[in-house]
Amino acid sequence: MSDFEPVVVVFACDYCAYTAADVAGRMNLTYPSGVRILRVPCTGKVEPLYIMQALQKGADGVMVAGCLVGDCHFKNGNLRAAARVKRVQTLLDDIGIGADRVAMVNVSAGQGAKFAEIATEFSKKIGEMGPNPIKQGAKAAA
Amino acid sequence: MITAERKPMEEIFRSLEPFGKILLVGCNECVTVCHAGGRKEVAMLASALRMGRLKQGAPLTVDEMTLERQCDPEYAEELALVVDQYDAVCSMACGCGVQTVAERYQGLPVLPMVNTAFMGSSEKNGVWAERCAGCGNCVLGMTGGICPIARCSKRIFNGPCGGSSKGKCEISPDVDCAWQLIWDRLKQLGQTELYSQIMAPKDWRSARDGGPRRIVREDMAI
Numbered sequence: 001m002s003d004f005e006p007v008v009v010v011f012a013c014d015y016c017a018y019t020a021a022d023v024a025g026r027m028n029l030t031y032p033s034g035v036r037i038l039r040v041p042c043t044g045k046v047e048p049l050y051i052m053q054a055l056q057k058g059a060d061g062v063m064v065a066g067c068l069v070g071d072c073h074f075k076n077g078n079l080r081a082a083a084r085v086k087r088v089q090t091l092l093d094d095i096g097i098g099a100d101r102v103a104m105v106n107v108s109a110g111q112g113a114k115f116a117e118i119a120t121e122f123s124k125k126i127g128e129m130g131p132n133p134i135k136q137g138a139k140a141a142a
Numbered sequence: 143m144i145t146a147e148r149k150p151m152e153e154i155f156r157s158l159e160p161f162g163k164i165l166l167v168g169c170n171e172c173v174t175v176c177h178a179g180g181r182k183e184v185a186m187l188a189s190a191l192r193m194g195r196l197k198q199g200a201p202l203t204v205d206e207m208t209l210e211r212q213c214d215p216e217y218a219e220e221l222a223l224v225v226d227q228y229d230a231v232c233s234m235a236c237g238c239g240v241q242t243v244a245e246r247y248q249g250l251p252v253l254p255m256v257n258t259a260f261m262g263s264s265e266k267n268g269v270w271a272e273r274c275a276g277c278g279n280c281v282l283g284m285t286g287g288i289c290p291i292a293r294c295s296k297r298i299f300n301g302p303c304g305g306s307s308k309g310k311c312e313i314s315p316d317v318d319c320a321w322q323l324i325w326d327r328l329k330q331l332g333q334t335e336l337y338s339q340i341m342a343p344k345d346w347r348s349a350r351d352g353g354p355r356r357i358v359r360e361d362m363a364i
Binding site for chain 2: 047048049052053055056091094095096097133134136137138140141
């Protein structure tokens with residue numbers, strides 16, 4: 001088993017996923033320490049560029065975590081985010097990084113256990129995929 | 143506006159193979175509005191190029207700049223201070239912007255990063271449709287504000303043709319018959335007599351058929 005611990009950046013909506021992460025903490029649930037949570041006012045605020053730059057700066061995976069479909073505080077921010085994630089996934093496939101390094105997930109504020117489970121599963125999946133391939137390329141070029 | 147779409151990444155990577163340092167230049171006008179080549183799209187493509195080339199083990203230095211209007215020499219001039227540092231300039235503007243920059247910086251490769259498409263308008267967020275063919279002799283006043291050149295598949299002047307069925311064009315059920323739209327609009331305006339007027343064959347010399355076009359305003363050219 002490799003000792004690679006992936007860095008996963010989570011853009012978490014203040015109204016749901018961020019609170020869910022909080023709930024997970026209060027329930028003493030654990031998820032991998034490489035999961036780094038960034039609070040955003042709504043996933044509709046997550047520009048495709050944020051995802052690209054997270055990967056460019058060394059994240060191995062990026063998760064955009066928004067409210068359940070139909071529950072967005074701003075009506076359709078989570079739907080916009082899902083469409084943007086899809087667009088970024090296509091671009092990542094085109095440049096050889098791989099669409100699977102980015103995911104859109106939906107959790108409600110009370111689903112602490114679900115958040116911990118999703119974060120653990122995604123981190124495990126990224127771990128199996130290995131480090132962000134730009135790191136290897138940068139080493140080879142150095 | 144002039145609409146455009148980013149070229150496929152594979153084509154972009156291939157065209158940039160010989161280069162190690164490029165300046166990626168966007169435009170604040172039409173291509174910003176159609177989300178093809180504004181500041182945001184420049185940042186996205188720059189990020190994609192950096193990552194893609196790193197993955198290939200051949201890093202590419204990409205600097206970003208977005209001009210107010212790339213098709214104007216006075217704005218293209220802004221590149222003069224920095225352009226010498228790069229192997230190539232990659233333009234995300236329409237073909238007019240690419241050519242303005244290429245003409246100003248003759249010794250430097252200037253590559254297009256988008257495919258310029260058509261003159262169109264926004265139907266809704268994320269959807270643009272062709273509305274003007276730039277034919278040089280506008281007939282919209284006769285046709286209820288609907289262009290028979292840009293919106294009729296056959297560009298006919300006295301339509302509809304036999305391919306019009308239930309308001310749609312024979313080329314696709316998704317394409318409206320322009321002449322059906324024209325008739326509906328003329329009826330709405332109470333101007334159906336305009337439809338009865340046979341339009342004469344168009345003199346296409348005012349369009350591209352007369353060769354490359356120029357507009358000269360002597361009062362402005364001082």
